[in-house]
Amino acid sequence: SSEVTQDPAVSVALGQTVRITCQGDTLRNYYASWFQHKPGQAPVLVMYGYNKRPSGIPDRFSGSSSGNTASLTITGAQAEDEADYYCNSRDSSGNQWVFGGGTKVTVL
Amino acid sequence: EVQLVQAGAEVKKPGESLKISCQGSGYTFTSHWIGWVRQMPGKGLEWMGIIHPRDLDTRYSPAFEGQVTISVDKSTRTAYLQWRSLKASDTAMYYCARHDTGSGWANWGQGTLVTVSS
Numbered sequence: 001s002s003e004v005t006q007d008p009a010v011s012v013a014l015g016q017t018v019r020i021t022c023q024g025d026t027l028r029n030y031y032a033s034w035f036q037h038k039p040g041q042a043p044v045l046v047m048y049g050y051n052k053r054p055s056g057i058p059d060r061f062s063g064s065s066s067g068n069t070a071s072l073t074i075t076g077a078q079a080e081d082e083a084d085y086y087c088n089s090r091d092s093s094g095n096q097w098v099f100g101g102g103t104k105v106t107v108l
Numbered sequence: 109e110v111q112l113v114q115a116g117a118e119v120k121k122p123g124e125s126l127k128i129s130c131q132g133s134g135y136t137f138t139s140h141w142i143g144w145v146r147q148m149p150g151k152g153l154e155w156m157g158i159i160h161p162r163d164l165d166t167r168y169s170p171a172f173e174g175q176v177t178i179s180v181d182k183s184t185r186t187a188y189l190q191w192r193s194l195k196a197s198d199t200a201m202y203y204c205a206r207h208d209t210g211s212g213w214a215n216w217g218q219g220t221l222v223t224v225s226s
Contacts, residue, residue, distance in 0.1 A: 096167055
């Protein structure tokens with residue numbers, strides 16, 4: 001089982017807000033990063049560190065962290081945000097990386 | 109511009125060997141970890157392992173230790189993922205990624221689809 005866990009799926013109405021969470025004890029020591037993954041495409045980094053967005057990622061994406069939980073929030077979800085989202089962090093040893101199981105976001 | 113370019117799709121038979129590649133450009137190759145990620149059909153992303161080209165420090169995720177070999181060729185700025193004897197369960201998309209100290213795993217290859225079938 002993964003050291004970080006995510007809910008398998010969530011849906012959001014177009015233009016509404018959705019929060020995706022990632023839980024694991026390793027998140028008390030390491031930031032999570034978040035990837036958006038669409039079919040047939042390479043994963044795209046959308047959030048890293050403490051609420052940092054790579055260049056080109058819309059500001060409707062934001063991140064937060066508290067205790068053993070990291071969150072990715074999409075404020076005003078768009079149709080193009082429909083994708084699988086994976087959290088990623090170091091494992092408990094700090095020497096490896098782990099993904100959460102992924103959350104499928106459906107925009108209704 | 110940082111780019112990771114992966115080799116094209118492969119179709120192999122069980123028991124065959126395979127080495128797939130990931131060539132980096134647009135950055136100092138020996139300064140950044142490279143990782144390999146598997147996505148089996150209909151499944152999530154899994155870290156397989158990482159390698160630092162400078163000192164060849166290689167770390168395998170437990171599920172992949174002994175199953176694959178990760179290597180680099182500094183002269184060609186290329187990372188490799190290798191199997192000695194493929195199984196049908198190795199059928200998957202494989203991605204390479206580059207780690208940046210500031211932004212994490214920010215750059216990804218386009219993926220190599222490996223199909224293992226008799």
